[in-house]
Amino acid sequence: MNLISYTKHKVLDHIRFYYHYLTNDRMKQHFKRFKTALNKKPDSVIKNELKQLKEYWDYIPTQYYTHDFYSLDCHLTLDEMKKYIPSYYFYKVIFPQYDNVKAVIPLIENKISMNKLFNNIGLQQSNIVVVKSDGKLTSFKNEELTSEKIGQMFNTLTCKKLFIKPVMGRGGKGIIIAKRTSEGYEYNDKKITYNYLQALSGDYVVEAAIEQHSYLDAVYSNSVNTLRAITVRNDDGSVDFIAATLRMGTAGREIDNSSAGGLLIGIDLNTGKGLRPFATYEFGIERYNKHPDSYFDFSLLEIPNWQVVKQQILITAQKLTQINLVGWDIALTEDGIKIIEANTLFGIDHTQAGVGGLKDYFVSGEPKFLKNIHNFKGK
Structure with missing residues (x-):
């Protein structure tokens, strides 16, 4: 990595940190815990640990706040703390060495593309029973599904739940979990039907729940x-x-x-x-x-x-x-x-x-x- 790339990473690390500090709810929670904690180590110890972690990684040690290293209940040694990778280093420095x-x-x-791959x-993947893409409802094998076919399919499924997932969702966000009733599958007292799925905004996959x-x-x-x-x-x-x-x-x-x-x-x-x-x-x-x-x-x-x-x-x-x-x-x-x-x-x-x-x-x-x-x- 040349000097220009090195300098760019250093600048981006700080921009990313302060941007998340101001806008990211998770980061805000970390610093709120830090500021309100009653059982923190002495300020001199915290300052020294942060300094040494910063010098060791050469990047902002966000892990110090994520995992509450400042707490008196944290019994990790400084060498053990150094094993924790800062988020910028992991996502922006390590990952590019492995994947584009x-x-x-x-x-x-x-x-959709993931499951096809x-x-x-x-x-051995999850069981996708309906794909909603570009306003069309199909099976995973791209068979067009009518209202009648979807009704028949849902009547024959034996799983207790359907997971209706946004195609580009992450972290469980936006998932609709429909439960089996005597009437079929329902969510918030609404039956999951062809029309229900069509009315959803965006692309989705409907998965039959796995029995763990x-x-x-x-x-x-x-x-x-x-x-x-x-x-x-x-x-x-x-x-x-x-x-x-x-x-x-x-x-x-x-x-x-x-x-x-x-x-x-x-x-x-x-x-x-x-x-x-x-x-x-x-x-x-x-x-x-x-x-x-x-x-x-x-x-x-x-x-x-x-x-x-x-x-x-x-x-x-x-x-x-x-x-x-x-x-x-x-x-x-x-x-x-x-x-x-x-x-x-x-x-x-x-x-x-x-x-x-x-x-x-x-x-x-x-x-x-x-x-x-x-x-x-x-x-």
Whole structure:
């Protein structure tokens, strides 16, 4: 990376930070917690830790506020804090060494093209029953659907819920969850019909709900509790499975996204057990030894059939050759895994909240020397 690129990154890091500080609700929450916290470390300690993290990464250490390193309840050493990657460094410096983000986003951020890609390479994906695109309703195989056909299809489905998802939605936003009734599928007392779907603004996919493994149903039954699995393809073609968290809904919510208030717990990749005996949110350091709804004891967590699940995830990542750095959302069923979606630019705060700092998976030595990034290509 030449001097011009280096200077550009430094300027953009500061612009991004202050823009998010002023406009981003999540960033505002982080600084509100910081400003109102009553159990902060002494100011001199906070100032020194921020200074050393800034010098180490050469970028603004946003992770200090995301994960409440300033709290007296944070017992990480400074060396352990250094393992946490700042968001700008991850998204703008590391990612370009692996993928052309502008090129891969159309492949997997659009749920229609993503699922067609999955189907072509033989991945076990979610069950899309209706596609709404450019005002037309079709099956996933592009068969035109009439009002009568949709009515017949919904009458024969046995799933308890339909997930009606915006094609370009992220973080669970905009999802309509229709529940099975004696009249069919309904949302807010309205029956899901051809006309209902046509009236929606924009493009959508309608997915039949996945029946998750009974073990995960016992953890929390209102949502499908998915694995967020991170895989990396190296320059030699090998694929590594580097991190996983189990995501869980809370408070009766029917989605497990951490951005919607869900909990998460890091998974030990060797055993399938929890890395820690407690779950957290993706920000802050609040701990839950038991699920607040089901009272499931997280110290006893062990993903069922873990060795098989792990192997299936690796095979899945090996098949998706178009993308090298992926955050997978994976449902576990009695019969194996189902791919909900793949994410580029996946949430670094989420994964580091569950498994700790990811620095060593991407950088050997000091990160400010960019050539220490694995697979560094000078971008």
